[in-house]
Every structure is written in structure tokens, then in C-alpha cells.
Amino acid sequence: MVNRIVTGAHYGLKDWLVQRVTAAIMAVYTIVFGIVYVVSCPKDYFEWSYMFQPQWMRTITLLFFLSLFWHAWIGVRDIFMDYIKCTALRLGLQVLTILVLIAYALWTIQILWSV
Amino acid sequence: MLFKIYRYDPDKDAKPYMKEYDVELSSSDRMLLDALIRIKEMDDSLSIRRSCREGVCGSDAMNINGKNGLACVTSLATLKSPVELRPLPGMPVIRDLIVDMSQFFKQYHSVTPYLVNEQPAPDTERLQSPKERAQLDGLYECILCACCSTACPSFWWNPDKFVGPAGLLQAYRFLADTRDQSSSQRLDNLEDPYRLFRCHSIMNCVDVCPKGLNPTKAIGKIKDMLVKRMV
Numbered sequence: 001m002v003n004r005i006v007t008g009a010h011y012g013l014k015d016w017l018v019q020r021v022t023a024a025i026m027a028v029y030t031i032v033f034g035i036v037y038v039v040s041c042p043k044d045y046f047e048w049s050y051m052f053q054p055q056w057m058r059t060i061t062l063l064f065f066l067s068l069f070w071h072a073w074i075g076v077r078d079i080f081m082d083y084i085k086c087t088a089l090r091l092g093l094q095v096l097t098i099l100v101l102i103a104y105a106l107w108t109i110q111i112l113w114s115v
Numbered sequence: 116m117l118f119k120i121y122r123y124d125p126d127k128d129a130k131p132y133m134k135e136y137d138v139e140l141s142s143s144d145r146m147l148l149d150a151l152i153r154i155k156e157m158d159d160s161l162s163i164r165r166s167c168r169e170g171v172c173g174s175d176a177m178n179i180n181g182k183n184g185l186a187c188v189t190s191l192a193t194l195k196s197p198v199e200l201r202p203l204p205g206m207p208v209i210r211d212l213i214v215d216m217s218q219f220f221k222q223y224h225s226v227t228p229y230l231v232n233e234q235p236a237p238d239t240e241r242l243q244s245p246k247e248r249a250q251l252d253g254l255y256e257c258i259l260c261a262c263c264s265t266a267c268p269s270f271w272w273n274p275d276k277f278v279g280p281a282g283l284l285q286a287y288r289f290l291a292d293t294r295d296q297s298s299s300q301r302l303d304n305l306e307d308p309y310r311l312f313r314c315h316s317i318m319n320c321v322d323v324c325p326k327g328l329n330p331t332k333a334i335g336k337i338k339d340m341l342v343k344r345m346v
Contacts, residue, residue, distance in 0.1 A: 005275045012312035013341045082272045
């Protein structure tokens with residue numbers, strides 16, 4: 001195969017936008033979590049689990065983690081694009097990253113709805 | 116004043132080395148380029164690029180004490196001794212402080228750095244209002260010295276794919292020009308994870324630009340235009 005430099009994938013804008021939106025979601029959640037923490041001031045496991053009993057708290061916590069994983073995916077993909085020049089290796093690492101992040105997301109749901 | 120200068124002649128040297136020069140400066144030597152000309156009188160094997168000697172041609176861009184800049188507009192009084200001079204980072208060295216700018220100019224040419232207007236040319240100029248003309252301030256002044264692009268890690272990692280701050284500033288210069296009619300094609304050309312979105316706004320380009328320009332802001336405006344086009 002001829003080794004030519006090819007660009008023009010016509011994506012990137014949505015990812016860039018998503019990174020900003022997810023960062024804003026994480027920032028807002030951090031403030032909300034801080035307020036909830038100060039108000040409920042949990043001291044042991046039961047108080048911590050009680051803090052996550054309301055459905056809205058579980059939902060926004062899940063939203064925070066999904067934002068974190070999506071944000072992390074774009075960041076890690078960018079790092080791979082910079083440093084991993086071998087296409088096959090890069091694709092393999094990207095697929096692995098996606099699978100790990102999906103597993104984390106499922107694990108988060110399991111943890112949040114089991115406490 | 117003491118200088119340590121990167122020396123490398125691929126015809127003679129196995130690898131680059133730093134050479135020291137202790138230079139007797141005269142009272143009229145104000146800028147780094149004056150000192151380099153003195154050094155060249157002492158050792159004519161030193162290779163440098165220079166031309167206008169007043170920050171207009173962009174020929175004498177180099178890494179000065181770890182920061183990119185133009186030798187002709189860098190005052191000697193502001194430099195800490197010994198002054199360490201190296202070629203622009205990340206570029207292939209041709210000899211001493213002279214680098215191969217081919218890749219840089221290839222990226223510059225890739226953004227169609229000229230006005231595209233299919234309308235028949237009017238009898239006089241294509242006029243702009245003062246407000247429209249003001250949109251080009253902070254963009255047209257770029258002298259293509261490459262200080263910004265060669266200070267950008269994204270350009271170091273992907274010089275063949277990332278347009279770089281200088282090229283993107285020029286791209287926005289034509290996107291901002293009301294006389295240009297190819298905004299859509301220009302945005303299509305830039306919408307790419309490498310060409311535009313390798314910029315992570317670390318702002319090294321702003322820090323080093325000898326003309327005080329802000330490529331990061333221009334890149335942000337290109338992204339704004341893309342968002343406006345999409346939503």
C-alpha cells in the first residue's frame with residue numbers, strides 16, 4: 001500500500017463540543033454533591049448509602065459518571081492519536097478503552113442501585 | 116556577553132553540539148541579531164537566516180533561552196547570560212540555526228491562503244466598511260516566522276496532519292474576510308480531528324508570537340463558526 005498522509009475525516013467538532021458539555025455537567029455535579037455532602041454530613045456506610053437513596057441523587061450521579069467516561073474516552077483517544085502511530089495497535093487500544101469504559105458504566109449502575 | 120549556540124553541519128558533524136562564544140559587544144549592539152552578526156565576524160562558519168532586521172520578514176526565528184522568538188526584535192538587555200540559542204524546535208535542521216520550513220509552508224498552503232471570490236472584479240477595489248476591515252486586525256499581521264507552530268506540542272507530534280497555529284490563524288483571516296466567498300469549503304477543509312482539533316488551547320503560540328497575535332483566539336473562532344454551522 002502507498003503510504004500517503006491522509007486527512008479529512010470530517011469529524012471532531014461533536015467530540016470537541018461533547019468534551020465541553022460533559023465538563024460543564026461534571027462541574028455542576030461537583031457543586032451539587034458538595035452541597036448534599038455538607039447538608040447530610042455522612043459519617044458511616046449507612047449514612048453514605050442513605051445519601052444515595054433518593055432517585056434524583058442516583059440519576060445525577062449516574063449522569064456525572066457517564067459524562068466522565070465520555071469525556072475520558074475523547075481524551076484518551078486524543079492521546080492515542082498523538083502517540084500511537086501504528087493503526088492496528090491504535091485501533092486495538094481504542095476498542096479496549098471503549099470496552100473498559102462500558103464495563104465501568106455498567107458497574108456504576110450496579111453500585112448506585114444496590115446501595 | 117557569553118553565548119552557547121547549537122552547531123550542526125550534517126556534512127561534517129556526526130551529531131549536534133553546543134559551541135560557546137564570548138563576544139565583545141559595542142554600545143550600538145542592541146538586539147540579539149547584532150550580537151549574532153558579531154559572532155559571524157568571529158566565526159563565519161555559523162549559519163543563520165536573516166533579512167529585514169526589523170521583525171517584518173520572520174527569517175531569524177530561533178529558540179532563545181528556551182523560548183521561540185525573532186533575534187532582530189529581542190533586546191540583548193532582556194537576555195540572561197549565557198544566552199542559549201537553538202534552532203526552532205521540532206523542525207529538521209539544515210545547518211546550525213537554519214531549519215527546513217517545507218512542512219510548515221505545506222500546512223500554510225493547505226488552507227488556501229488567498230481570497231476566493233467568483234464575482235467579476237469591480238472597476239475599483241472590492242470595498243469593505245471600516246467595521247468589516249477591523250475584523251482582520253490581529254490576523255493579517257502574521258509574518259509566518261513559525262515561532263508559534265514550532266512551540267506547539269501538537270505540531271511537534273503531527274506536523275504532517277495538524278495545520279498548526281500559524282496556518283489556522285491564516286485560515287481564520289480569510290474566514291473573517293467579508294470579501295471571501297468560500298467559507299463553507301474552508302470549514303469543510305478544516306473539520307478534521309487532526310487538521311483543526313489537535314489544538315488543545317495550551318496557548319504556547321500566544322506566549323511566543325513576536326507580533327503579539329493570538330492564534331488560540333482565532334482557532335476558537337473557527338470552532339465557533341463550525342458550531343454555528345452545525346446547530
